Amino acid sequence: MASASLLGCSRDAQGTYTVRWVGAGHVRGHRLREVKSGSIGAPALTKRVGVLIVGAGIAGLAAARGLTRLGIDDVHVLELEDAAGGNSRGHVMAGMGCPLGAHYLPVPGEHAVEVAEWLDELGLRRIVAGRVVYDERHLCHSPQERLFIAGHWNDGLLPPVDALPSAERERTLTQYRRFAAAVERIGAGGAFRMPTARADWTPELAALDAQTFTAWLANEGLDAPALRWYLDYCCRDDYGATSAQVSAWAGLHYFASRHGFHAPGEGEDEREGVLTWPEGNGWLASRLAAPLRDRLHTGCVALRLHEGRDVVELDLWNQRAQRIERWIAPQVVLALPLFAALCLFESPPPALAAAVGAMRHAPWLVANLHCERPPIDRGGAPPAWDNVIYGGSSAALGYVDAMHQSLRPHPGPTVFTAYWALGGSDASQAVAARRSLLDDSAEAWAARVLADLAIAHPDLPRHVRQVDLMRYGHAMSIPLPGLRGHAALQALAEPGGRVRFAHADLSGYSVFEEAFFHGARAAAQTRAAFTRLPA
Structure with missing residues (x-):
């Protein structure tokens, strides 16, 4: 569970609920920005390891798994947050799991071989008579999706033609x-x-x-x-x-x-098959992180990196120990967003600076609402796992019901996870939303989330008892025009030197399969580098 801060209380005409921010990312992450221009002080101690991975998101965890499988076990992973997983972390409210980020994994296609092989290891996937079969307990239960439009719920997320104004129906179907x-x-x-x-x-x-x-x-x-x-x-x-x-x-x-x-x-x-759990992809992240045990070091803020002829030195701030540490390794994998990696170098690689200059990241808000009972439904399609409101807030993406995967025979307490994508339609909107995430109160954001959901569930505020808000100032790379084919991203994925890059940013956008692939690729490149080192 993420650390919590700034507990407050909100009250409206229908109910009272507590509100708080969770996570520590932006506070710790800004420490790097603050020390960039000055001295960070002498390290209190020095540690030497075989391979150092910076970032315990899916890419970093996949890199650690890949190195272990390739016979390198002196692998240590550093993470800024208090838990591994990055955008795939899980959370707990009132004893119920819920996500702090990504909430599902589509069943991988034939080219996502690294993810598929790992799902085989977990027992989620197997081959039967030449066909891929998934454990149904982990596939999203039906009904999977619904859309609130024209005053009631409809199956699926594509707006149904019959729910549109009559003058729009023929034109819309033709364009579909x-x-x-x-x-x-x-x-x-x-x-x-x-x-x-x-x-x-x-x-x-x-x-x-x-x-x-x-x-x-x-x-x-x-x-x-x-x-x-x-x-x-x-x-x-x-x-x-x-x-x-x-x-x-x-x-x-x-x-x-x-x-x-x-x-x-x-x-x-x-529907496309998707794997999901109450805590979303936190279920997957926790299984990737578990084998690391004491080789996973959370609460560590990377500050400065120096690549020498024989080793790489990384200085960091250890939040728990309240000290500067220096970690030394012959090989380092930077599995963190490229804009953060850029800040670590005194003289960054030209390709890294070029890639960051071409990128823009979207801020996100994830709101988990503990409901003592589900709200009254407005009719139409029955409650689903993913519930989206047509014509709601321009940033809102609806909500996921964390208890949809449960097998309980009757409705009861649950957690709704509402997602807001705040990248907007241009750079200025993304900047304004990021500032609003930092400056506006948790109570203000909770009120916005509830007002949006009340379009479909007017009685929802009456049943909410707690709202936990997770803010991501730079959640994911936006695939801007020209980014997919940018030469700098391709160059950063190539082997070279003692520092390798592994993050979904290298694909120009952020999804689980891309992060896992880049982690596995960096692991293979790092293992190959050891065979070329002098004895």
């Missing part, structure tokens, strides 16, 4: 079909794969990467409000920002790399 055909055409022949490093890169894809998704949609004449709302929702869900910021490559990749896009009544009716 046209967009589906475009996804199928452009995605043919392996153009989109996950991880993206295993996809082909063609002049057509480079042209898509050079323009915004909004510009491409306009050029294609795809302007139906319901379709544009849905595509914006998808971009905010995976990338943290709207179609006005992400590239056309990224907007199409969302569909073409996984499940495609299907107009109502056409193509696949069955």
Whole structure:
């Protein structure tokens, strides 16, 4: 469970609930910014290890797993937060698990071999008569998704044509079909794969990467409000920002790399399989971190890195011990966001500076609401795991019910996890949202979240007893035009020197499969480097 701070109390006409921020990231992370221009002092002690990994998100944990499997066990992982997992950490409220970040993992496609092999090890996946079979206890229970539109709930997240104004129905259905055909055409022949490093890169894809998704949609004449709302929702869900910021490559990749896009009544009716748990991907992160035991060091803020001829020195602030420490290793993996890695170098690699200059990160808010009982439903499709409101706040993504995976025979206390993607439609909106996350009170943010959910559940505030808020100032890289094919990202993924980079930022966007891939790649490169070192 993350550390908590700033406990407060909010009251409205319907109920009273406590509110608090959780997590420690921005406070500790800003220490790096504060000491960048000055001396950090002499270290209180020095430690020597075989391999040092900075960052215990999915990429760092995957790198540690990969090195151990390759026969290197003197691997130590440093983490700024009090728990491993990065954007995949879990949380607990009133004894119920809930996520602080990502809440599901789509069943991996054929190219995400590293993730698939690890799921085999966990017993979540197996091959039966040549077919991949998943443990149904860990697949999302039905119903999976629903959308609140026109005053009631509808199955699925694509706005149903019948719920739209009559004047919009024919136009919208036609554009649903046209967009589906475009996804199928452009995605043919392996153009989109996950991880993206295993996809082909063609002049057509480079042209898509050079323009915004909004510009491409306009050029294609795809302007139906319901379709544009849905595509914006998808971009905010995976990338943290709207179609006005992400590239056309990224907007199409969302569909073409996984499940495609299907107009109502056409193509696949069955939902894409997703693995999920009450604590979201925290379930996966905890299993990646468990083998590390005392080789995982939390509450450690990396401050300065120096790559020498024979070793790498890393100075850090140990929050628990309240001291500066120096860690020395022949090989270091920087599994943290690239903008944070840049701050560690006195003379950063040119590719790192170039990559960071081309990137922009989206802020996020994750709000966990402990409800003593579920709110009254407004009719239509029954309660689902993922619940989205059409026409709500432009930043809100709806909520996930943490107890949806439980097998209890009756409704009861639960935790709703509401997600707000705050990257907006341009850089200024992202900056303003980041400032609001830092400056506005927890009570103000809780009130915004509840007001949005009250569109579908007017009685919800009456049943909420506690709201825990997690803020991410730089949650994920937005795949801006030109970022996917940027030469600097490709250069940083190549082996060289004693410092390697491993983070989903190297793919230009942040999802579990990309982070795991880059961690495994960095592990293999690090192991190969040991064979080239002089005895």
